[in-house]
Amino acid sequence: MAWHLHGFPGGIHPARMNKSPAVDNPIESLPLPPHLILPLHQHSGEPAIPVVEVGQKVRRGQLIAKAAPGRSAAVHAPANGEISFIGFHACPNDSGMHEQCIGICTDEEGELDEDEFVDDISLTEEEMRQRIAMAGIVGLGGAGFPTEKKLTRHGTKYLIINAAECEPYISCDDRLMRERAPQIVEGIHILARLLQAEKILFAIEDNKPEALKEIALACFETDIEVVVIPTKYPSGAQKQLVQNLLGIEVPSGQHSTSLGIVMYNVGTCYAVSRAIAHSEPLISRIVTVTGDAVQRPGNYEVLIGTPIEYLLQHAGVHSDKLRRVVMGGPIMGIAINNLGAPVTKLTNCLIASGPGELDEDLRARECIRCGDCVEACPASLLPQQLYWHIKTGAYERAENLHLDDCIECGACAYVCPSHIPLVQYYRHGKSHLWLRQQERQKAEHAKQRFEARQARLEREKEEKALRHKRAAEARLAAAQASEARATETQPAAKAEPDKPVIEQHNDRMSEVLAAVERARKKKTDPDAENKS
Amino acid sequence: MTMVVSSPHRTRGDRVARLMLLVIGCTAPGMATLMSFFGWGVMFQVWLAIGAALATEALCLSARGRSPKRELKDFTAVLTGVLLGLAIPPYAPWWIIVTGTAFAIIFGKHLYGGLGMNPFNPAMVGYVFLLITFPTQMTSWTPPLSLSDAPPGLLDSIAVIFTGETMDDRSLNALRMGVDGFTMATPLDALKVDLNQGLMISEVQQHPVYGAFAGAGWEWVNVAFLFGGFILIQQKAITWAIPGGVLTGIFASSLLFNIWNPDAYASPLFHLFSGGTMMAAFFIATDPVSASTTPKGRWYYGLGIGVLIYLIRTFGGYPDAVAFAVLLMNIAAPTIDLYTTPVVYGHKQEH
Ligand code: SF4
Ligand code: SF4
Numbered sequence: 001m002a003w004h005l006h007g008f009p010g011g012i013h014p015a016r017m018n019k020s021p022a023v024d025n026p027i028e029s030l031p032l033p034p035h036l037i038l039p040l041h042q043h044s045g046e047p048a049i050p051v052v053e054v055g056q057k058v059r060r061g062q063l064i065a066k067a068a069p070g071r072s073a074a075v076h077a078p079a080n081g082e083i084s085f086i087g088f089h090a091c092p093n094d095s096g097m098h099e100q101c102i103g104i105c106t107d108e109e110g111e112l113d114e115d116e117f118v119d120d121i122s123l124t125e126e127e128m129r130q131r132i133a134m135a136g137i138v139g140l141g142g143a144g145f146p147t148e149k150k151l152t153r154h155g156t157k158y159l160i161i162n163a164a165e166c167e168p169y170i171s172c173d174d175r176l177m178r179e180r181a182p183q184i185v186e187g188i189h190i191l192a193r194l195l196q197a198e199k200i201l202f203a204i205e206d207n208k209p210e211a212l213k214e215i216a217l218a219c220f221e222t223d224i225e226v227v228v229i230p231t232k233y234p235s236g237a238q239k240q241l242v243q244n245l246l247g248i249e250v251p252s253g254q255h256s257t258s259l260g261i262v263m264y265n266v267g268t269c270y271a272v273s274r275a276i277a278h279s280e281p282l283i284s285r286i287v288t289v290t291g292d293a294v295q296r297p298g299n300y301e302v303l304i305g306t307p308i309e310y311l312l313q314h315a316g317v318h319s320d321k322l323r324r325v326v327m328g329g330p331i332m333g334i335a336i337n338n339l340g341a342p343v344t345k346l347t348n349c350l351i352a353s354g355p356g357e358l359d360e361d362l363r364a365r366e367c368i369r370c371g372d373c374v375e376a377c378p379a380s381l382l383p384q385q386l387y388w389h390i391k392t393g394a395y396e397r398a399e400n401l402h403l404d405d406c407i408e409c410g411a412c413a414y415v416c417p418s419h420i421p422l423v424q425y426y427r428h429g430k431s432h433l434w435l436r437q438q439e440r441q442k443a444e445h446a447k448q449r450f451e452a453r454q455a456r457l458e459r460e461k462e463e464k465a466l467r468h469k470r471a472a473e474a475r476l477a478a479a480q481a482s483e484a485r486a487t488e489t490q491p492a493a494k495a496e497p498d499k500p501v502i503e504q505h506n507d508r509m510s511e512v513l514a515a516v517e518r519a520r521k522k523k524t525d526p527d528a529e530n531k532s
Numbered sequence: 533m534t535m536v537v538s539s540p541h542r543t544r545g546d547r548v549a550r551l552m553l554l555v556i557g558c559t560a561p562g563m564a565t566l567m568s569f570f571g572w573g574v575m576f577q578v579w580l581a582i583g584a585a586l587a588t589e590a591l592c593l594s595a596r597g598r599s600p601k602r603e604l605k606d607f608t609a610v611l612t613g614v615l616l617g618l619a620i621p622p623y624a625p626w627w628i629i630v631t632g633t634a635f636a637i638i639f640g641k642h643l644y645g646g647l648g649m650n651p652f653n654p655a656m657v658g659y660v661f662l663l664i665t666f667p668t669q670m671t672s673w674t675p676p677l678s679l680s681d682a683p684p685g686l687l688d689s690i691a692v693i694f695t696g697e698t699m700d701d702r703s704l705n706a707l708r709m710g711v712d713g714f715t716m717a718t719p720l721d722a723l724k725v726d727l728n729q730g731l732m733i734s735e736v737q738q739h740p741v742y743g744a745f746a747g748a749g750w751e752w753v754n755v756a757f758l759f760g761g762f763i764l765i766q767q768k769a770i771t772w773a774i775p776g777g778v779l780t781g782i783f784a785s786s787l788l789f790n791i792w793n794p795d796a797y798a799s800p801l802f803h804l805f806s807g808g809t810m811m812a813a814f815f816i817a818t819d820p821v822s823a824s825t826t827p828k829g830r831w832y833y834g835l836g837i838g839v840l841i842y843l844i845r846t847f848g849g850y851p852d853a854v855a856f857a858v859l860l861m862n863i864a865a866p867t868i869d870l871y872t873t874p875v876v877y878g879h880k881q882e883h
Contacts, residue, residue: 252878330542358541366648370820379877402876417547
């Protein structure tokens with residue numbers, strides 16, 4: 001029975017999907033690179049904390065950085081070797097900034113350790129969770145959310161496996177499904193058991209018939225429902241997939257998990273199965289290497305930390321043809337400026353583009369308000385109005401048009417006939433609003449602090465006043481009492497109430513001065529006597 | 533390596549020029565039909581308009597410190613020229629189309645900041661300017677060649693446009709003479725005059741200028757523009773929303789009045805295939821810059837133009853109402869946008 005699809009608005013059908021050159025070859029293992037660079041931050045959340053020292057020998061699979069408290073993921077040594085450095089190194093990120101990494105000089109021997117096979121039946125659920133957490137698995141579809149953090153037990157209605165892989169060029173999941181469907185399904189079962197999922201949906205786009213066949217075979221007579229969805233970008237975006245499969249929208253500002261919907265990418269399921277069945281932490285992944293500038297496009301099983309340069313060389317890159325290297329797909333991917341940067345857990349694809357393959361210097365023109373972007377937007381935003389508002393600095397207006405709900409899929413920028421880099425504007429707008437919100441929060445805090453201080457001072461003043469008043473009352477009472485006593489016993493002897501205050505003061509002063517003078521004399525006279 | 537750091541790294545490409553060329557190309561069937569019914573004048577007007585548009589655009593761009601070499605290639609000015617050239621009477625004097633086009637480009641486009649910034653459809657700004665400034669020349673349509681007393685040839689056409697007289701010294705007014713010896717008007721014009729004289733639709737329609745169902749020549753011109761419009765939709769250069777709205781607006785309002793009093797109000801068929809209806813629906817109202825931009829808004833925008841075309845044609849002072857209808861709805865577009873903002877993903881429950 002076919003699952004009823006609800007579809008989602010917008011979306012695009014990029015021409016030349018370019019999946020074929022890479023997807024036709026079987027997954028190939030990359031030889032061990034001489035050194036590996038492992039960023040501490042390969043996931044969303046806090047960077048991991050190193051637990052090794054420079055010079056220390058490590059073994060394949062050994063923990064080298066533990067997960068930080070909160071949302072984070074551990075990092076393991078992908079191969080035997082020696083820690084060569086802990087410090088900043090180029091990483092594949094948008095900003096081109098260097099990040100904290102651990103370097104390993106690999107050594108050839110002992111690389112082929114036998115996998116330790118563990119029967120997952122013997123593990124309790126708690127142990128499984130533990131092991132998944134320990135394995136440092138993160139969402140391999142691109143978001144990099146630590147896997148174990150989504151394994152909340154309660155109320156999981158739907159477990160959705162995302163095999164849409166909707167960006168052009170990328171084929172690592174496709175290839176993984178063709179070759180390792182049973183392991184993927186095993187991983188799904190583990191996740192389903194831990195989540196106690198009521199319903200498991202496996203969503204795959206209809207442009208991967210071979211993968212579909214393998215998956216359907218592996219899912220035969222299981223409770224996994226394989227759902228074939230039409231090929232359209234961004235079908236694999238989390239919110240759009242939920243909408244397409246279930247006909248519901250994740251409310252703005254919420255996660256699908258709050259609706260009891262948990263989503264994992266196929267690669268993640270595979271990693272989970274490796275972690276449970278082979279005790280293998282996440283130390284390698286499949287990377288699509290493609291583009292006109294490589295001779296042997298394909299999908300490579302690559303150790304995390306392998307320098308991108310090394311991988312490209314292995315795929316036969318023509319440096320004179322090479323125009324740009326993009327990590328990820330051509331629509332959402334990021335340009336890699338430093339090829340010494342390593343493959344991370346999130347590197348699903350590397351495009352080494354040749355001349356004319358990707359856009360080169362298409363200067364933006366004026367927006368002609370054609371509305372193509374409006375039709376392409378899967379979030380039903382008005383991209384050209386957002387663009388306009390951000391461009392003119394009217395950030396609030398953009399905010400009112402729900403800039404925050406832009407998933408940065410880039411569908412709008414893809415179709416824009418004026419080639420306006422719309423997503424850049426949205427990122428800029430978002431960061432601006434974010435900064436302003438921070439400032440507002442800070443100002444709010446400051447105000448609260450100020451008000452609290454004012455209140456405290458006020459209170460203290462009142463208390464002081466009260467104390468004074470009490471003291472004054474007490475004094476008054478005492479004075480009255482003593483006066484009463486005085487009038488009873490002796491008349492005012494020394495007091496000269498009629499004399500002006502200043503004179504009384506002067507009298508007292510002259511008395512004191514006289515006393516001081518006496519004392520001085522007394523002191524100097526004996527001296528003088530002694531000297532003389 | 534060229535480093536364009538930002539995504540997307542691949543787009544559908546630089547399409548403004550292609551889009552404009554496609555639209556210009558799709559006016560070809562309409563233009564050819566117009567020429568076959570009204571003679572060479574059509575072509576000369578379009579050429580003059582294109583020349584004037586390019587020259588004015590180049591001047592404006594240079595004056596604004598932009599590169600005419602680069603920006604002229606987007607063909608937007610050419611399109612403005614083509615549309616205006618097709619809209620004016622084929623034998624109007626040359627300076628009409630030149631001033632009109634220059635006005636359109638300067639006042640309709642560049643004074644607002646150029647491409648993408650103009651709130652009004654430049655071609656229609658030019659048209660209304662001409663209509664108000666030179667009403668006589670702008671309403672001096674010659675009859676279709678078949679109904680003409682003396683259809684102008686190629687050289688005559690050039691002569692009339694540039695000198696006001698044909699080679700054998702006939703004036704434009706002489707050209708406007710029909711076979712029946714009366715000065716011809718367009719079907720829309722004639723309808724208005726005849727109805728004002730108390731004739732009934734059925735009587736009015738006996739007149740040869742009405743053709744088979746919507747005006748001699750005009751019916752086929754409209755069919756041809758409709759055909760070009762379908763190609764535009766098929767090529768995804770435009771969506772059906774605006775043209776669909778325009779045609780629905782004209783159809784619904786004319787049907788309403790026609791049913792109410794068929795003697796005094798022409799049929800929907802007449803209105804759909806008369807004057808500039810199809811050209812307006814597919815080529816003028818769809819100018820993206822000055823139209824509404826939300827999916828629903830475009831439909832309402834088109835609908836508004838359709839209804840206004842009908843109302844102005846029927847009750848207004850000008851026979852063809854396309855330009856006024858389009859400009860009026862241009863004014864309304866931002867408001868329409870405001871009230872038709874789609875519900876953003878994840879915000880369903882607010883409504
Ligand atoms: S697609 Fe580009 S040109 Fe068209 S409306 Fe959107 S931003 Fe403007
Ligand atoms: S990037 Fe944002 S605005 Fe553009 S199509 Fe995607 S969700 Fe819509």
